[in-house]
Amino acid sequence: MLTSDYLGVFVLLALGVVTGVGALGASYFLGARRQSPRKTSPYECGIPSEGAENQRFSVKFYLVAVSFILFDIEAVFLIPWALSYQDFVHSSHGVYAFVMGMIFLGVLTLGLVYEWRKGLLDWNK
Amino acid sequence: MPDLHHILFFSFAAIILFSAGMVAFRPRPVESAMWLILNFFVTAGLYVLLGSHFTAVIQVLVYAGAIMVLFVFVILLLNLDPRELGTEGGASWSSLVLFMGFLSFVLVALQLATPDLLKAPAALPEGSTFGSVEAASRELLTKYIWGFQLSGIILLLALIGVGLIAYRKAKVPQVKGAQA
Amino acid sequence: MAERALGLEQIINIVLSASVLPWVFFFGKILFIFTLGFGVIAPVMIWVERRVAAFIQDRVGPNRVGPLGLLQSLADGIKLLLKEDLRPDEVRPFFFILAPALAAVPAAMAFAVVPFGPETTLGGLLPEPARLQIAPLNVGLLYVLAIGSLAVYSIALAGWASNNKFSVMGSLRASAQMISYELAMGMAVVAVILMSGSVDLYDIVKAQTNHWFIFTIPGFIAFLIFVPAMFAETNRTPFDLPEAEAELVVGFHTEYSGMKFGLFFLAEYVNMTTLSAMCVLFFFGGWEFLPFGLTWEGIGYQVDQHWFSWVIPFAWFAAKVAFFLFVFVWVRWTLPRFRYDQLMGLGWKTLVPIGIANIALVAGLITFAGGF
Numbered sequence: 001m002l003t004s005d006y007l008g009v010f011v012l013l014a015l016g017v018v019t020g021v022g023a024l025g026a027s028y029f030l031g032a033r034r035q036s037p038r039k040t041s042p043y044e045c046g047i048p049s050e051g052a053e054n055q056r057f058s059v060k061f062y063l064v065a066v067s068f069i070l071f072d073i074e075a076v077f078l079i080p081w082a083l084s085y086q087d088f089v090h091s092s093h094g095v096y097a098f099v100m101g102m103i104f105l106g107v108l109t110l111g112l113v114y115e116w117r118k119g120l121l122d123w124n125k
Numbered sequence: 126m127p128d129l130h131h132i133l134f135f136s137f138a139a140i141i142l143f144s145a146g147m148v149a150f151r152p153r154p155v156e157s158a159m160w161l162i163l164n165f166f167v168t169a170g171l172y173v174l175l176g177s178h179f180t181a182v183i184q185v186l187v188y189a190g191a192i193m194v195l196f197v198f199v200i201l202l203l204n205l206d207p208r209e210l211g212t213e214g215g216a217s218w219s220s221l222v223l224f225m226g227f228l229s230f231v232l233v234a235l236q237l238a239t240p241d242l243l244k245a246p247a248a249l250p251e252g253s254t255f256g257s258v259e260a261a262s263r264e265l266l267t268k269y270i271w272g273f274q275l276s277g278i279i280l281l282l283a284l285i286g287v288g289l290i291a292y293r294k295a296k297v298p299q300v301k302g303a304q305a
Numbered sequence: 306m307a308e309r310a311l312g313l314e315q316i317i318n319i320v321l322s323a324s325v326l327p328w329v330f331f332f333g334k335i336l337f338i339f340t341l342g343f344g345v346i347a348p349v350m351i352w353v354e355r356r357v358a359a360f361i362q363d364r365v366g367p368n369r370v371g372p373l374g375l376l377q378s379l380a381d382g383i384k385l386l387l388k389e390d391l392r393p394d395e396v397r398p399f400f401f402i403l404a405p406a407l408a409a410v411p412a413a414m415a416f417a418v419v420p421f422g423p424e425t426t427l428g429g430l431l432p433e434p435a436r437l438q439i440a441p442l443n444v445g446l447l448y449v450l451a452i453g454s455l456a457v458y459s460i461a462l463a464g465w466a467s468n469n470k471f472s473v474m475g476s477l478r479a480s481a482q483m484i485s486y487e488l489a490m491g492m493a494v495v496a497v498i499l500m501s502g503s504v505d506l507y508d509i510v511k512a513q514t515n516h517w518f519i520f521t522i523p524g525f526i527a528f529l530i531f532v533p534a535m536f537a538e539t540n541r542t543p544f545d546l547p548e549a550e551a552e553l554v555v556g557f558h559t560e561y562s563g564m565k566f567g568l569f570f571l572a573e574y575v576n577m578t579t580l581s582a583m584c585v586l587f588f589f590g591g592w593e594f595l596p597f598g599l600t601w602e603g604i605g606y607q608v609d610q611h612w613f614s615w616v617i618p619f620a621w622f623a624a625k626v627a628f629f630l631f632v633f634v635w636v637r638w639t640l641p642r643f644r645y646d647q648l649m650g651l652g653w654k655t656l657v658p659i660g661i662a663n664i665a666l667v668a669g670l671i672t673f674a675g676g677f
Contacts, residue, residue, distance in 0.1 A: 016413030020406030080262030190454025
């Protein structure tokens with residue numbers, strides 16, 4: 001695989017930016033503009049906005065994000081294992097690859113079981 | 126004569142340094158987070174230039190796609206009012222210029238002192254599999270197998286840490302008005 | 306007229322010359338895929354969505370603009386462009402505009418590795434078989450996952466920049482949901498990698514020559530994980546909690562109107578297309594004709610005979626993708642919405658554990674049973 005294979009990625013990145021900027025730019029120039037204080041007030045089903053916007057949110061969201069990072073990294077580590085698994089099997093090291101994978105997967109499962117028992121996976125708790 | 130590889134390397138490096146500076150100097154955390162995402166993304170480009178395609182993809186997948194999500198989450202969750210952030214704000218543009226100037230100075234000094242240190246490594250020969258997914262995974266599962274297992278255990282410990290911190294008995298009364 | 310014909314002939318000769326042809330091929334692919342995704346599939350899908358919704362609800366649906374109302378999306382697009390570029394008072398202006406623009410970028414970039422047909426020399430025009438894929442990366446699958454994981458930012462940013470309580474709540478929900486199901490999808494994908502032994506999308510299709518992965522037990526389980534994850538990743542019903550109209554107005558894009566809303570809408574349909582294509586590539590043999598060895602070669606069709614012979618496999622691939630796009634619509638107008646705790650429970654307590662067990666199952670089958 002060559003670096004030049006990524007040329008297409010660049011071109012599509014550029015096309016994505018052009019689409020985004022182009023569409024917004026066109027609507028900026030083509031669209032009508034008649035703004036009024038009523039029109040530009042924050043939307044809240046017609047009634048005047050109540051309460052502060054910057055309220056605090058449940059820590060659950062944060063926990064989900066942290067668990068996601070940890071499990072995501074584990075999943076990323078599983079990818080190279082999965083990728084070369086058949087090579088190991090074909091060179092008759094299948095049991096080695098299986099055991100090593102299962103140890104890793106077991107640790108991952110332990111983490112999941114821990115979170116489950118601790119109630120991190122129960123949204124209502 | 127500079128070839129495409131060099132031009133790309135220097136433009137990527139410039140973007141990385143610039144965005145890193147912006148991360149440090151922008152006053153608002155969201156802006157810093159966005160610059161950091163750009164930084165990670167271009168760093169992946171640098172890995173591609175090095176021929177390490179697997180690392181490049183993982184860089185985007187883990188850093189830009191997972192770790193930065195947590196940062197953005199924290200910013201969203203706290204949802205701080207600009208007033209709460211205080212007047213400390215970001216550093217001024219002059220310090221950014223100073224920072225860049227200092228960095229350039231270090232680089233020039235290094236180049237003058239030890240020209241070999243900053244010499245670009247030779248490009249990979251055609252058809253080399255170095256850094257490819259297959260090569261990287263074979264190494265990971267043979268030579269570095271215990272590192273591989275250890276990383277799993279470290280992640281498990283991190284998970285347990287999260288559980289312990291999140292479900293510690295609260296000593297202070299809960300903040301009112303928190304909702305899902 | 307004679308001079309003109311000569312001119313045309315010369316142009317064709319230049320286009321077909323060895324030095325220019327690869328570039329024509331390269332930009333041709335980009336033009337083809339990009340126009341197809343953003344210019345054809347997305348607008349047509351929006352029309353299909355409305356017609357099918359109408360059919361399911363026993364209504365007529367849009368049928369005035371063009372034949373069968375097919376040009377409705379075009380009319381809507383023009384309307385969105387001409388709409389007022391509204392910017393509410395409380396928003397954080399720069400990020401408010403950045404968010405929708407950012408939605409289009411990962412959507413477009415994901416197309417770079419979506420293959421749309423077999424390797425071909427275009428009937429001998431190219432010196433060696435080339436892939437019908439814009440960027441022939443052999444980390445294609447990982448690239449799609451990586452780019453897909455960036456989609457969450459435009460949504461998070463949109464909610465934060467809107468500075469509206471519905472938007473912030475919607476974007477928080479959306480982000481938490483997308484990352485949770487990304488994990489489930491990752492587990493399904495690891496099983497696919499185990500079965501195919503590659504992260505190259507062409508190799509994954511090749512590995513399914515004799516049996517599509519959907520017809521294997523672990524493949525079927527992975528498919529059952531992949532499909533809900535696919536719906537959740539695109540924030541579609543029954544997982545459209547970020548937009549839950551009844552409680553959150555429309556969630557993260559409450560404050561968005563005009564073309565800014567249009568871009569979110571467009572990106573949603575483009576992402577649906579990419580994920581449907583992935584589903585077909587992972588489980589349904591990509592562009593291959595039928596499972597059990599009945600490939601195009603198997604039934605005697607030469608995919609490389611003429612320069613246009615790739616069109617048939619491509620059309621077959623497109624038909625499979627279209628089916629999944631239809632499923633998206635079908636499900637949306639059939640199933641009710643989940644509750645948020647049910648959604649997170651399904652992701653973390655059902656799909657992820659099944660995914661882990663499935664990985665162990667595939668690995669065990671390969672080592673101890675010699676296959677899956």
